[in-house]
Amino acid sequence: MATNVFDMCPASWKQVISEVRTWARLNSIWAVHFNSGSCNGCDIETLATLTPRYDVERFGIKLQGSPRHADVLLVTGPVTRQARERLVRTYEQMPEPKFVISIGSCSISGGVFEGCYNVGGSVDEVVPVDVYIPGCPPRPEAIINGIIQLLTHVKEGTRPVAKRPEQTAEVASSQQERVVA
């Protein structure tokens, strides 16, 4: 519905509308947190990022209860078998454009839990990831850095090219193609 109205607009309007959107988006990133079986270390550091010392709310970032209201999915943990399907569904419920930040070594590669029988391996095998924040757990400063990287890309209207050490150029380029809607 809204799409049609937008499509009918003249090009100059579209330009203005897009700019307004980007501006709004940049200043009000709402995040939803999903724990896919982490040890809690990353979760408490994520929470610490939101509280007075580090206070990412000054960038307009807010933790949101429902995935339906969120722009960014913060995933921690190595994706246990029981959490896998729930993670997919949480992701699907988020409105576009949506971004995923994978926090902590174990969400990137399984980390210390690699090879455990109930652990899938990594978040990017389940949902596409935009920013990786390594560390066990990453410091709040690192988390802020990851968020800022994401914001920079939102500003430019591109997807961040997420890099994992072992990631092939192919995957990276396919990720770049997914331009922000």
Added chain:
Amino acid sequence: MNTEQVLKQAENLLGTWNKETSHPDPTRLDAVVDTNDLHASVQAVHEAGWGYLTAITGSDLGLVDGRMEILYHFCSGPAVLTLRVRQSRDVQVVVPSIADVIPPASFFERELQEMLGIHVEGLNNSDRLFISDDWPEGVYPMRADFTLEQAAPVSVSHAAPLPEEGVVSGNTFVVPIGPQHPALKEPGHFEFTVDGEIVTAARMRLGYAHRGIEKAAEKRNWNQNLYLFERVCGICSHTHAMAYSMGVEKLAQVEVPLRAQAIRELVAGLERVHSHLLWLGVAAHEAGFDTLFMYSWRDRETVMNLLEQITGNRVNYSANVLGGVKCEIGPEQSRSVKEGLTYLEGRIRHYLDVVTTDVMFLNRTRGIGTISFDEAVRFGLLGPTARASGLVRDVRVEAPYGAYLRYPVSAVTETNGDLEARFVVRLKELLVSCFTMRTIVDNLPEGPLSVRVPRKIPVGETISRMEAPRGELFYYIRSSGGETPARIHVRTPSLCNWVSVLEKAVGRQLADVPMLIAGMDPCFSCNDRMVTVSRSGGSQTWSWEQLRQHGIEYYKR
């Protein structure tokens, strides 16, 4: 009565059921009983009021030995009684349920069923415990012959509704909470059946954070496991690492230097402060008191700074090594610890004032979720949740270990047993911890920080109990003389405290539920085991696939 007499008493209680007695160490009594006598002996011990059931460990002794062992651990002060049942692993292992005598045992028994395929007779609950929904039938991860290939997921339809989705059936309405929910910082799932605003039934399912650490530990060497167990839980990581290393040191018969013991206790104290302040914030947040949340997390950063200064990391600090610690407390560190503690003590007193005088807050806590002393005993509660009901369950006091012998702490108890009491107990406990930490810093014994622990640990088994911020943490460690452990079993305090939420939610308003959950300070990562949810069908006009597709399309824009 001293420990010896207490153990003698247990031996008398067991009488002729006891087929083989041994004393692995002076505080332990190990009794082999027949499967047929198990129920009677448990009943005798329980009815005589001898301690409490702390854990049930099941272990597969392997193909060569050909047996399975089920150990029932009871604790009374420092004394530990272990009832040992052995059966051949080649046929279906069957043990009687003791949940009719000791209700909380059902949690442990369901773990036996799930992990080892032991049939527990009389436990009429064969639902999934903490293994995922797509786990194949008849495969048990803790068996010696388990391989990863056996556990290939059975296919689950991506389109099917998940068991957690809410249902309306007949006149009851079920409110599903979790696994992703604003009131939960960790994944768990609760189902509250409500009649209007009043909860009429409560169930929960955990297992979202179950990773399979106990099995993984059998593949890693003693040293690697230290870092693995530290990551059972990022909040009480030091306690886990400490319980593990103290167990291993006991097996290796290594004496940890006094200085190292003192530093361990100091870090454990700081961890308790960080954990309780974190909890205070989250609990206040559940009550809608976000100002308190922000303030307590701001003050918590003081502790985080201290931890970082001492150990080099904010979370998962790895202060322990096998045989000691790796961080030194120099004059600079002790100065900052003392400064930090002075500031924190002031703040904690202030919070104590807030939670006992703020009228709005008291409306959410006073007289809510009250657990009487008797109930606390019956539910088998541990830690601050038990102490708020006047039940002294504190390993630091009951069975002092390590440096707690030299720097004792006193148990803090309250008698009201409601949510307010749980706030008060935790905060007062912090003041005690602060005092002890100050004493430690002022009186640090001189000496080395660690001693060498051999790569191979001698054959044997041991029990290591420790007071984590949430209650008694229990480790059972068995070595077969190699570079890797033969079996490690962890029982975390949250597991024992769940009953308090499920029992107390019934009859209360739904709005009190988040507070009740927060009141016991649950740690999902720690305990991940569960009580399962059953799903009753509800009518839907749209098929699930349609609804889901609609949702995806709708939000595409």
